[in-house]
Amino acid sequence: xxxxxxxxxxxxxxxxxxxxxxxxxxxxxxxxxxxxxxxxxxxxxxxxxxxxxxxxxxxxxxxxxxxxxxxxxxxxxxxxxxxxxxxxxxxxxxxxxxxxxxxxxxxxxxxxxxxxxxxxxxxxxxxxxxxxxxxxxxxxxxxxxxxxxxxxxxxxxxxxxxxxxxxxxxxxxxxxxxxxxxxxxxxxxxxxxxxxxxxxxxxxxxxxxxxxxxxxxxxxxxxxxxxxxxxxxxxxxxxxxxxxxxxxxxxxxxxxxxxxxxxxxxxxxxxxxxxxxxxxxxxxxxxxxxxxx
Amino acid sequence: xxxxxxxxxxxxxxxxxxxxxxxxxxxxxxxxxxxxxxxxxxxxxxxxxxxxxxxxxxxxxxxxxxxxxxxxxxxxxxxxxxxxxxxxxxxxxxxxxxxxxxxxxxxxxxxxxxxxxxxxxxxxxxxxxxxxxxxxxxxxxxxxxxxxxxxxxxxxxxxxxxxxxxxxxxxxxxxxxxxxxxxxxxxxxxxxxxxxxxxxxxxxxxxxxxxxxxxxxxxxxxxxxxxxxxxxxxxxxxxxxxxxxxxxxxxxxxxxxxxxxxxxxxxxxxxxxxxxxxxxxxxxxxxxxxx
Numbered sequence: 015x016x017x018x019x020x021x022x023x024x025x026x027x028x029x030x031x032x033x034x035x036x037x038x039x040x041x042x043x044x045x046x047x048x049x050x051x052x053x054x055x056x057x058x059x060x061x062x063x064x065x066x067x068x069x070x071x072x073x074x075x076x077x078x079x080x081x082x083x084x085x086x087x088x089x090x091x092x093x094x095x096x097x098x099x100x101x102x103x104x105x106x107x108x109x110x111x112x113x114x115x116x117x118x119x120x121x122x123x124x125x126x127x128x129x130x131x132x133x134x135x136x137x138x139x140x141x142x143x144x145x146x147x148x149x150x151x152x153x154x155x156x157x158x159x160x161x162x163x164x165x166x167x168x169x170x171x172x173x174x175x176x177x178x179x180x181x182x183x184x185x186x187x188x189x190x191x192x193x194x195x196x197x198x199x200x201x202x203x204x205x206x207x208x209x210x211x212x213x214x215x216x217x218x219x220x221x222x223x224x225x226x227x228x229x230x231x232x233x234x235x236x237x238x239x240x241x242x243x244x245x246x247x248x249x250x251x252x253x254x255x256x257x258x259x260x261x262x263x264x265x266x267x268x269x270x271x272x273x274x275x276x277x278x279x280x281x282x283x284x285x286x287x288x289x290x291x292x293x294x295x296x297x298x299x300x301x302x303x304x305x306x307x
Numbered sequence: 308x309x310x311x312x313x314x315x316x317x318x319x320x321x322x323x324x325x326x327x328x329x330x331x332x333x334x335x336x337x338x339x340x341x342x343x344x345x346x347x348x349x350x351x352x353x354x355x356x357x358x359x360x361x362x363x364x365x366x367x368x369x370x371x372x373x374x375x376x377x378x379x380x381x382x383x384x385x386x387x388x389x390x391x392x393x394x395x396x397x398x399x400x401x402x403x404x405x406x407x408x409x410x411x412x413x414x415x416x417x418x419x420x421x422x423x424x425x426x427x428x429x430x431x432x433x434x435x436x437x438x439x440x441x442x443x444x445x446x447x448x449x450x451x452x453x454x455x456x457x458x459x460x461x462x463x464x465x466x467x468x469x470x471x472x473x474x475x476x477x478x479x480x481x482x483x484x485x486x487x488x489x490x491x492x493x494x495x496x497x498x499x500x501x502x503x504x505x506x507x508x509x510x511x512x513x514x515x516x517x518x519x520x521x522x523x524x525x526x527x528x529x530x531x532x533x534x535x536x537x538x539x540x541x542x543x544x545x546x547x548x549x550x551x552x553x554x555x556x557x558x559x560x561x562x563x564x565x566x567x568x569x570x571x572x573x574x575x576x577x578x579x580x581x582x583x584x585x586x587x588x589x590x591x592x593x594x595x596x597x598x
Contacts, residue, residue: 028346030318030482035507059483060316060514062507100367100409121387121408160517163454163486192318192482193345195446195453203403216568217323221346227448232403246565269535272560276505276536 020052020177020186023299024205026229028221030192032211033241033265036275037295038189039066040282044292046151050183054176055155056201057191058141058168065278069146069153077156077168078137080120084111088132095124095133116163141168143175152180165197173204185296194221194228202229206304208236209262209295215246219253226259234305237298242267262298263291308468309496309597310476312342314519316511318482320501321531324564326479327352327573328586329593331437336474339441340464342457342491343481344428347443352573355433355441363430363444365455367407367422369400375419382411382420407451428456432463440467454486461491484518492519497597498526500552504539509546516550526552527596529589533557553596556589558582 025038035057042053043066055063082095082104089111095104096111103117104124115138125133141158154176156168169191176186190201202208208229212222222238229236238254243264254261265271265288274281282288313326323341327349330339341349369390371382376398383391383398390404391411400411412420430444442464444456461478468476480491492498498519502512512528519526528547533540540557547554559582567577575583 029348030346032319057483059485059488060507060511062317062510065506065510098409098413100407119406119408121406121410122385123408123410123413126385127410127413158485160484160514161489161521163489165483165485193453194448194450195345195487196449196451197485198345199403199449215565216351216571217348220348220351224346224448231449245562247569269560272532272535276503276508276539278506 022186022205024188024190024202024208026190027211028225032213034211035062039063040280041292043280050150052152052176052180052183052186054172055189056169058156058158058165061155061157063189067148069148072147073145075143076139077141079140080135081115081118081138082125082133083136085132088130090130098123166200169200194224207299207302208234211239213242214250219250235302237262240264262295311497312478312495313499314480315501316515320503322501323348328575329590331573331575332590335438337477338464338468338473340460340478341443342478344444344446344453344456353435355435357431359432363428364424365427366425366451368405368425369411369420370423372419375417454490457487457490484515492522495524498524500528503532504536527555528552529555530557532560534559
């Protein structure tokens with residue numbers, strides 16, 4: 015089979031700390047034993063997957079966001095721009111206009127509708143994109159500068175970079191941020207398959223149901239991986255059975271796994287059964303029907 | 308009234324279990340605010356009665372009324388989010404991509420695009436088992452504007468605490484360092500950072516600490532699951548020392564956290580092992596630090 019575009023698998027969860035990065039890094043490394051793979055860390059607020067590989071930095075660039083810059087010499091203080099901004103990123107304070115770059119969504123409305131042309135758009139660095147390579151594994155991350163609020167644009171940028179630079183690599187893995195709001199939507203909206211990682215606890219189950227809701231809303235094919243299996247109770251597995259959600263793998267609750275993770279090490283080299291599970295997960299994803307774009 | 312915000316950078320370090328324990332220890336003197344509106348779990352431990360419920364509207368979504376559309380294509384040209392697509396001459400808005408900036412509606416020559424107010428979620432004020440109140444919320448799946456809902460929950464909790472002359476507002480924050488976290492930090496008296504001794508735990512702690520520093524809020528740190536990696540734990544302690552973050556204490560890796568959760572209880576109610584005493588010590592320290 016010839017893949018014209020990469021198969022994109024997003025690894026997500028509602029709850030934080032369920033094992034998204036553990037799964038993403040181990041899956042990526044395991045695939046890289048056989049073929050090239052791209053791992054894109056889309057948790058731009060707290061990107062961690064790079065802690066598990068020693069890669070060679072191939073490329074680095076600023077992530078730019080366009081924001082308006084007030085040109086005092088042209089401004090007539092007509093008062094239109096604060097009214098145009100739905101995000102409250104511009105205010106008029108006496109005889110000056112103030113722009114709050116963190117709140118700006120770069121819609122250009124103020125800039126293009128200003129009758130005096132007094133708000134030209136200028137680029138502002140909000141973070142950095144890095145591309146590392148370790149053997150057959152390409153690792154791409156964007157890190158948002160601390161204090162920046164808008165994660166979505168950097169997430170989109172990382173995906174686009176991977177798609178433009180590495181279109182010939184068959185599998186692109188997206189390590190997504192936690193939660194269910196706009197950054198998660200951006201991370202999974204063009205994925206072909208979504209893996210939801212959860213843990214068998216009441217918090218894990220509750221947040222899984224939220225993540226399932228979001229994934230359904232985006233009309234994605236998805237499956238569940240249960241991490242720390244054996245901890246907690248059986249409610250997650252019951253829920254998946256009742257809802258006909260495929261459980262792709264169960265990773266055992268094991269202190270040694272937590273220790274390896276804590277030290278920034280991969281787990282599957284020490285656990286043959288996890289290596290098998292990772293292969294099964296990949297096979298399942300690739301055989302699943304591609305979600306609608 | 309003191310406002311104490313619990314955050315972590317990394318998810319799953321134990322924020323909610325720890326915050327809930329403090330709320331139980333302090334009882335009626337605390338108003339709880341669950342500001343992890345993306346994945347709110349606090350209600351699973353607090354038996355809330357959802358007494359007051361309200362819709363939360365925030366943000367907008369553009370909508371094209373086809374009957375008046377002249378198909379001029381201007382909206383598609385100016386949209387920076389590629390949210391407007393055309394097929395067979397018909398322009399439609401993709402709600403997932405629309406940022407709600409309102410630009411298209413402003414320039415549409417026939418005013419056929421309207422902005423609909425978006426229901427971003429629901430928020431609640433509940434009576435909880437501690438004899439006090441909790442303000443909490445539920446964000447619509449995939450919704451925008453979680454930062455604004457966080458601000459709403461927090462402000463309602465503050466108002467309630469002032470009204471009822473409570474000592475503390477205790478805020479359970481979300482993971483990350485982006486808009487919901489920034490929103491939960493504004494106006495805080497003290498920040499409790501919950502971390503774990505892993506490469507990710509430390510990495511994320513450093514980033515979230517940078518953020519807290521920008522706000523100039525004093526902070527203390529709890530190292531949860533401290534015995535999982537003693538080497539990392541001591542690395543974290545060095546970091547705390549160098550950054551003048553108060554080390555509030557260590558908690559051992561203990562599955563009692565999960566056992567309590569399954570019973571819908573906090574760890575201090577389970578009353579076994581040393582965890583309840585550890586948490587009590589930590590909470591007493593926080594109280595002293597905030598007086």
